[in-house]
Amino acid sequence: MLDKDIxxxxxxxxxxxxxxxxxxxxxxxxxxxxxxxxKYIDRSRFYYLHEIADEDTFVQVKGEILxxxxxxxxxxxxxxxxxxxxxxxxxLVWFKGIQYxxxxxxxxxxxxxxxxxxQHSYNFVHPELTPLDKVTPQMVSGLEPYYNTTERxxxxxxxxxxxxxxxxGLMPDVERGLPETLHxxxxxxxxxxxxTQAIRQIHFPEDTPAMQKARERLKFxxxxxxxxxxxxxxxxxxxxxDGFKMPMVGRLFNTFYRNYLPFELTNxxxxxxxxxxxxxxxxxxxxxxxxxxxxxxxxLVALLCAxxxxxxxxxxxxxxxxxxxAQQHYRTICDMLGNLPIRVELLTGSTTKKQRAEIFxxxxxxxxxxxxxxxxxxxxxxxxxxxxxxxxxxxxRFGVAQRAKLWAKNIRPPHVLVMxxxxxxxxxxxxxxxxxQVSIIDELPPGRKPVQTYHSSNRRRKSVNEFIAKQVNQxxxxxxxxxxxxxxxxxxxxxxxxGYNNLVQAFPDYRISMIHGKMKAADKDAQMxxxxxxxxxxxxxxxxxxxxxxxxxxxxxxxxDAERFGLSQLHQLRGRVGRGAEQSFCVLLTPTEISADxxxxxxxxxxxxxxxxxxxxxxxxxxxGDIDGTMQSGMAFDFKIANVATDGQILSLAREAxxxxxxADPLLSTPYTAIYRDKLAQMxxxxxxxxxxx
Ligand code: ADP
Ligand code: MG
Numbered sequence: 001m002l003d004k005d006i007x008x009x010x011x012x013x014x015x016x017x018x019x020x021x022x023x024x025x026x027x028x029x030x031x032x033x034x035x036x037x038x039k040y041i042d043r044s045r046f047y048y049l050h051e052i053a054d055e056d057t058f059v060q061v062k063g064e065i066l067x068x069x070x071x072x073x074x075x076x077x078x079x080x081x082x083x084x085x086x087x088x089x090x091x092l093v094w095f096k097g098i099q100y101x102x103x104x105x106x107x108x109x110x111x112x113x114x115x116x117x118x119q120h121s122y123n124f125v126h127p128e129l130t131p132l133d134k135v136t137p138q139m140v141s142g143l144e145p146y147y148n149t150t151e152r153x154x155x156x157x158x159x160x161x162x163x164x165x166x167x168x169g170l171m172p173d174v175e176r177g178l179p180e181t182l183h184x185x186x187x188x189x190x191x192x193x194x195x196t197q198a199i200r201q202i203h204f205p206e207d208t209p210a211m212q213k214a215r216e217r218l219k220f221x222x223x224x225x226x227x228x229x230x231x232x233x234x235x236x237x238x239x240x241x242d243g244f245k246m247p248m249v250g251r252l253f254n255t256f257y258r259n260y261l262p263f264e265l266t267n268x269x270x271x272x273x274x275x276x277x278x279x280x281x282x283x284x285x286x287x288x289x290x291x292x293x294x295x296x297x298x299x300l301v302a303l304l305c306a307x308x309x310x311x312x313x314x315x316x317x318x319x320x321x322x323x324x325x326a327q328q329h330y331r332t333i334c335d336m337l338g339n340l341p342i343r344v345e346l347l348t349g350s351t352t353k354k355q356r357a358e359i360f361x362x363x364x365x366x367x368x369x370x371x372x373x374x375x376x377x378x379x380x381x382x383x384x385x386x387x388x389x390x391x392x393x394x395x396x397r398f399g400v401a402q403r404a405k406l407w408a409k410n411i412r413p414p415h416v417l418v419m420x421x422x423x424x425x426x427x428x429x430x431x432x433x434x435x436x437q438v439s440i441i442d443e444l445p446p447g448r449k450p451v452q453t454y455h456s457s458n459r460r461r462k463s464v465n466e467f468i469a470k471q472v473n474q475x476x477x478x479x480x481x482x483x484x485x486x487x488x489x490x491x492x493x494x495x496x497x498x499g500y501n502n503l504v505q506a507f508p509d510y511r512i513s514m515i516h517g518k519m520k521a522a523d524k525d526a527q528m529x530x531x532x533x534x535x536x537x538x539x540x541x542x543x544x545x546x547x548x549x550x551x552x553x554x555x556x557x558x559x560x561d562a563e564r565f566g567l568s569q570l571h572q573l574r575g576r577v578g579r580g581a582e583q584s585f586c587v588l589l590t591p592t593e594i595s596a597d598x599x600x601x602x603x604x605x606x607x608x609x610x611x612x613x614x615x616x617x618x619x620x621x622x623x624x625g626d627i628d629g630t631m632q633s634g635m636a637f638d639f640k641i642a643n644v645a646t647d648g649q650i651l652s653l654a655r656e657a658x659x660x661x662x663x664a665d666p667l668l669s670t671p672y673t674a675i676y677r678d679k680l681a682q683m684x685x686x687x688x689x690x691x692x693x694x
Contacts, residue, residue: 001173002030010169016158023150029170033178033199035163036218036641037145040211043112044141049088052115052122060112060140061085062132065092068103079103083111083124090115091123108132110140143205167203174199181221181679183672186657192217216650219642223654226431226639229680231658234435235666243285243415244388249277250311252342253304260338268443269297273304275439276417280308280389286415289395289429292441293611294421294575295448301441302391303333305417310342310369314388314414317371319378319406321394323348323521324528326374328550329393333372347373347382350521378405386410392418421575422568423611425619427644427651450609451557451578451586455602458560458589465506467587468556472510472537476555476582481573483564484517484542492542493518499560500540511536543569552580562588562605563598567618570605597621619645 007017009029026032047059066089068081079094081103092111094101113127130139147163158166178196180187187194193201198217205211265273272290279286292298306316320326330346337344345359345368362368366385371377375398390406392398395418407413418436429438456464468478480503482496493516500514513527513536531539532551539554543565557577562570570588577584588602604617644651661676662668668677 001176002028002033002170002178004029006032009166011162011166016156019153019156019158023153029173032167033170033174033203034640035147035167036202038148039146040143040205040208041146042142042208043139043144046140049085049090052090055115055117055122058112058114060110062108062110064108065103065105067105070098083109090121091118092127092129093123093125096126103129110135142207143211145203145205164203171200171204179675181675182224183675186224190220190653190657192220195221215641218640219647219650220654220657222639222642223431223647223651224657225676225679225683226642227651227655227658228661228676229683230431230435231655231662232666232668232680235662237287237435238284241285242412243280243283244312244314244412245283246277246280246308246312246314246388246415248312249308252311252340253307256307256337256340257304260336260340262336263445265300266297266441266443266445268292268441269301272301272439272441275437276301276305277308279437280305280312280415285413286417287436288415288417289424289436289438290417290419290441291423291438292419292421293423293444294572295579296421296441296444298393298419298421298441299329299332300336302393302417302419303336305389305391306370307342309389309415312388314386315363315366315369315371315384316389316391317373317377317384317387317406317409318391318393319398320372320374321398323350323374324524324549325393326372327525330372332550333370342369343367344370344372347371347376349374349376351376375402378402378409382409384409387414389415389417392416394422395420421572421611423615425612425616425644427648428619430651430655431644447581448578449581449583451574451584453574453586453588453606453609455562455588455590455606457592459592461589464558464587464589467585468538468558469507471556471585472507475553477531477534477536477551477553478538478556478558479554479573479576480538480540480558480560482540482542482560495560496540496542503538503540507538510538512538512540515539515541517542543573549576550579551576553582555580555582555584557584557586559586559588561590562602563590563594566622567601567604567614570601571611571614574605574609 005017005028006012006020006026007014009032012020020026020032024031024035026035041058043060045060047061049061049063052059061083063083063085066082066084068079070077070079072078077098079098079101081092083090083092108131110130110132111124111127112130113124115122116125145160145164147160149159149163153159153163174196178199180195182192182195186192192198193213195217198214201210201214202218205214272292276286276288276290279288290298290301292301302318306318309316318329320329326346326348330344334344343362345362347356347359351359351373359368359371360381360383363371364383364385371382371384376382387410390409392403392406395403403416403418406416429436471478480499482492482499484492484496496514496516500512503512511530513531515524515527519527527536527539528549530536531554534553554577557574559565559570559573565573574586577586586605588605590598590602594602600621601617604614608614642650661673665673668680
């Protein structure tokens with residue numbers, strides 16, 4: 001019965017069905033049952049008007065209308081009524097549908113709605129008024145569900161209430177019993193209610209505890225299937241995708257490790273290189289995420305893995321998100337490699353035709369061992385002889401499609417290592433990147449002093465400047481960063497230039513560089529070089545410097561309009577300093593008046609340098625949809641009821657359950673696991689899966 005097209009559901013019909021299909025992506029009655037309420041309003045409580053204290057709470061009040069009248073004409077016409085609960089009075093207003101209103105004075109009504117504040121008192125706009133003798137006990141017992149609706153739905157008169165009526169029409173079918181999607185042993189072990197109960201209670205809850213049990217069960221189900229899908233694919237891929245076998249630790253690696261390494265690796269770096277090498281020699285294709293806070297030394301790990309690859313007769317490449325970063329990698333890596341017999345080349349958007357004409361054939365013949373660059377690397381005419389390892393730095397800056405192109409650079413996909421300094425909260429890593437193996441560098445090179453962070457009002461610029469002067473006089477360098485956001489680019493550019501001019505005036509004796517996204521690559525590069533070489537003491541820039549830039553002598557990071565940056569971005573920016581032996585500082589400047597949310601974000605930045613804690617806080621504050629790197633995957637916020645920001649605990653249990661199912665039957669091939677297999681097949685046919693593409 002529940003497989004039927006929504007057109008044939010009670011209270012729907014073809015016109016409404018069209019809208020529901022488009023707006024809610026539902027096809028069948030069963031789909032409609034999975035349109036869950038986003039909140040409930042407690043209709044068992046009655047209020048007095050004097051108890052109204054805010055605009056956000058729905059209230060219901062018993063009372064009557066003292067008088068009513070219409071005002072204005074035509075489209076501006078509205079209806080106003082005075083309502084009393086016997087103690088005090090309040091105004092009710094209608095702007096629309098006035099011709100249908102049949103108000104009566106002296107009749108007892110139940111008023112229901114959300115108060116709005118108008119000037120200094122409250123009123124109700126478009127409240128629901130039901131004559132008291134028409135109020136059924138069901139209407140005012142328990143929790144009333146509210147459903148999200150879109151503008152187009154509202155226009156077609158499908159508001160939350162109409163949706164509730166439609167869903168109510170399906171309940172007789174539900175009561176005949178819904179197919180269960182979780183086995184009894186799982187229900188029992190995790191104390192979950194069955195599906196029929198859950199669907200009934202989510203839409204028409206008896207009371208709050210029953211509603212919560214329903215939510216728990218449905219969240220568990222959703223996360224369980226998410227994990228089952230990810231884990232079964234991951235194990236299938238590991239079983240099936242052959243990878244290039246790279247067992248050798250050869251001459252290049254050993255010579256470099258013994259004679260060229262400028263410092264001792266941290267224990268975390270050693271462990272991570274081992275983990276990666278285990279994958280590379282396994283014969284299975286590696287798909288690994290390397291997480292490590294800014295400054296933890298990921299570049300060196302990347303280089304070591306590239307050397308292993310070359311030792312085994314394959315080529316490697318490292319792709320970085322910006323030209324500046326690619327060039328920096330090229331310089332540091334060439335410096336470190338000295339005269340080792342390995343050919344490294346750089347390919348970016350500004351590589352000339354002539355240079356390309358040299359690089360391409362050498363790449364195809366295998367003379368080039370390691371290619372560094374920007375997304376120029378994934379262009380079609382870049383062809384390798386035998387690419388064995390593709391490394392993507394700051395992977396969240398790349399789209400899924402771009403990363404997928406790297407997979408196609410050899411007949412078999414090369415090993416893939418994606419690196420990020422934006423720590424991904426555990427729950428997101430499990431749901432979005434569940435198919436990636438994860439390595440973590442959880443240790444900074446020795447001798448680093450944690451950056452000290454301060455939050456200050458931008459009115460205190462004078463003392464900030466004094467601070468800059470003090471640092472520069474001690475030989476340090478300073479970053480001053482401005483936001484640059486697409487919508488008001490012009491204004492922001494003006495801000496940046498103003499800031500630059502002010503600094504030039506305030507510090508006539510210093511040299512100052514400026515970089516922003518509107519400059520030509522060559523100019524940017526020249527400015528950056530001046531700063532890197534120490535010729536300029538201050539660098540005024542937009543977020544182009546956010547990722548990866550490494551100037552160990554820079555010890556101060558001033559962030560202007562810090563309230564306009566996300567937490568992970570602030571953390572990235574702060575990571576530009578604290579790379580040398582000196583104590584470093586980060587100053588977050590905001591207006592004096594800031595929102596509570598901004599205050600929280602600044603407080604977290606001041607309180608901790610731990611990227612994982614910051615990422616976790618970011619997830620809590622902004623929700624999963626906004627976290628860097630998850631946008632493109634479109635997965636984490638696709639849940640109907642689960643929320644990775646708040647349901648970490650249920651997620652862990654669901655993962656445990658999914659793992660135990662797969663442990664017992666990895667291929668889901670027995671009759672017992674048929675329900676899981678079928679539902680997975682259904683889910684997977686409905687969605688394009690990008691997860692396996694690193
Ligand atoms: P990130 O992980 O942010 O990419 P980098 O690879 O740029 O970090 O490294 C940051 C700095 O730390 C570089 O100057 C690098 O040379 C240095 N570094 C890396 N590993 C070590 C180590 N084991 N000991 C000391 N310094 C290191
Ligand atoms: Mg880096």
